[in-house]
Amino acid sequence: MAGQIDRALSILELLSDQPQGRSLGEIAEAIAIPKSATHRILATLIERDFVEQDRSTQHYRLSIRLAALGFRHLAGIGLAEICQPQLEALAASTGEFVRLGVVTGERLSFIAEAQGARSGLRYEGAFGRRDVRLHATATGKAWLATLPEEDAVRLVLQQGFGTPEELGPRVITTVPALLTDLARTRRQGFATVYEEADPGVAAVSAVIPGHGKDAPVVGTIAVIGPIVRLTRKRMAGVGAQVIEAAGRLSLMWPSHPYRPTDALAGE
DSSP, X not given: OHHHHHHHHHHHHXXXXXXXXXXXXXXXXXXXXXXXXXXXXHHHHHHTTSEEEOTTTXXXXXXXXXXXXXXXXXXXXXXXXXXXXXXXXXXXXXXXXXXXXXXXXXXXXXXXXXXXXXXXXXXXOOTTOOSOOTTTSHHHHHHHTTSOHHXXXXXXXXXXXXXXXXXXXXXXXXXXXXXXXXHHHHHHSSEEEESSSSTTEEEEEEEEOOSSTTOOXXXXXXXXXXXXXXXXXXXXXXXXXXXXXXXXXXXXXXXXXXXXXXXXXXX
16 A cells, blocks of 8 residues: 555656646656556546546646645645745845745745846746755755755755756856855855856845754745846845844744644744
């Protein structure tokens, strides 16, 4: 039973990156099990409305139900509602796009955002995006810098460094360069990127500490904008603002995911 559950979850994760869907053969090959076993799992997922099959292409893709469950969960714990005013305030003060990330196991996921740019160039993020390129984003670097170096390197190597053609022209492509950047991030208290994930885009990010001594990081907050506005000279000032916002979010963060009012009790 555990094996079947693991395979079903692997299929859901695989399809989450393929909005156009994938064929039965592609899915079976990706998760390394026979087509017959893959078909049985897909049939169950279709029966439970987590997956649907396109009539014209016969490709399998996620249904809207999975997204609906995710949003229902976020609404239930009140996390986005608790954090949104802080995102809006930071976006207004910096005049740039602000994004909130949540740490789930060994992944970062974006769950909320705010747009502070009112005119001119505007950065628009990929909301709900999974598998953030950790070494190429300020959000990812901020989190990696809190991990043991061997874990940080392992996570980056699992994703792959990519190339400047795939990401940004200044993206890190070696382990020594990564470790140097993470050391700088720890010294200054915030992470920066400059044309690393995307050409023409810069970002500054800090982690949101968890509750209690030695508690793991719970999330990240980042300011992202075009390099014509978010210049290297400006990053230090924005970094201080991001750190302050992260501190406020830490105080508000639910101490238990199913009891968001705990964080607000007595206030």
